Amino acid sequence: DAKTTQPPSMDCAEGRAANLPCNHSTISGNEYVYWYRQIHSQGPQYIIHGLKNNETNEMASLIITEDRKSSTLILPHATLRDTAVYYCIVRPPTSNSGYALNFGKGTSLLVTP
Amino acid sequence: AAGVIQSPRHLIKEKRETATLKCYPIPRHDTVYWYQQGPGQDPQFLISFYEKMQSDKGSIPDRFSAQQFSDYHSELNMSSLELGDSALYFCASSLEWNNEQFFGPGTRLTVL
Numbered sequence: 001d002a003k004t005t006q007p008p009s010m011d012c013a014e015g016r017a018a019n020l021p022c023n024h025s026t027i028s029g030n031e032y033v034y035w036y037r038q039i040h041s042q043g044p045q046y047i048i049h050g051l052k053n054n055e056t057n058e059m060a061s062l063i064i065t066e067d068r069k070s071s072t073l074i075l076p077h078a079t080l081r082d083t084a085v086y087y088c089i090v091r092p093p094t095s096n097s098g099y100a101l102n103f104g105k106g107t108s109l110l111v112t113p
Numbered sequence: 114a115a116g117v118i119q120s121p122r123h124l125i126k127e128k129r130e131t132a133t134l135k136c137y138p139i140p141r142h143d144t145v146y147w148y149q150q151g152p153g154q155d156p157q158f159l160i161s162f163y164e165k166m167q168s169d170k171g172s173i174p175d176r177f178s179a180q181q182f183s184d185y186h187s188e189l190n191m192s193s194l195e196l197g198d199s200a201l202y203f204c205a206s207s208l209e210w211n212n213e214q215f216f217g218p219g220t221r222l223t224v225l
Contacts, residue, residue, distance in 0.1 A: 038156075041219070042218065042219075043117075043203050043205070043216030043217055043218055043219055044156060044203070044205075044214075044216050045216065046213045046215070049213075085155075087155075099169070100158035100161055100169050100171055101146075101148075101156070101158065101205075101214060102158065103156045103157070104155065105155060
């Protein structure tokens with residue numbers, strides 16, 4: 001699986017957009033970009049994933065550059081409950097046996113009042 | 114909506130003892146994953162099962178074993194426990210055709 005690089009920590013004011021970057025310069029053509037987050041000591045939570053096109057759901061938006069070497073997760077209106085470690089994970093498409101998640105270091109996002 | 118259930122939520126054992134952690138996936142999910150998260154560490158993949166067969170193996174020690182049963186629940190068996198096994202153990206489940214993994218609340222294992 002492609003390696004990802006994320007900043008270790010970021011701050012964001014409550015109500016503002018949080019933009020979390022991820023570099024994945026060795027990504028292969030069929031590999032997806034997934035984002036998960038982990039709120040302190042809870043089980044990780046799926047946020048969003050994408051291949052080439054930008055994606056949006058009720059939690060966040062995912063912007064993938066045209067060369068697919070980097071992406072940005074956007075939380076449009078961060079709240080205090082968004083304080084968590086955010087993981088960018090690159091993985092191949094689904095298979096019959098599924099694929100384990102390779103959690104890297106992640107970005108610790110602190111949302112402040 | 115039903116979530117992944119893990120039991121027990123907390124477990125305290127002595128060195129060299131054994132422990133069994135249980136995971137009940139979301140109904141109709143056919144794939145189960147086990148992850149270990151040590152203090153201050155990121156989750157590390159241990160092992161996974163699809164349709165009751167081992168599908169992938171990560172950094173699982175030889176002292177650990179796991180299986181998935183006919184009702185799709187899974188158990189992680191840990192023997193000869195060491196202090197370094199103290200960690201949060203997460204189970205996740207997914208559908209074969211949709212690899213979004215849903216995580217349980219974890220079991221916190223403390224080895225004294």
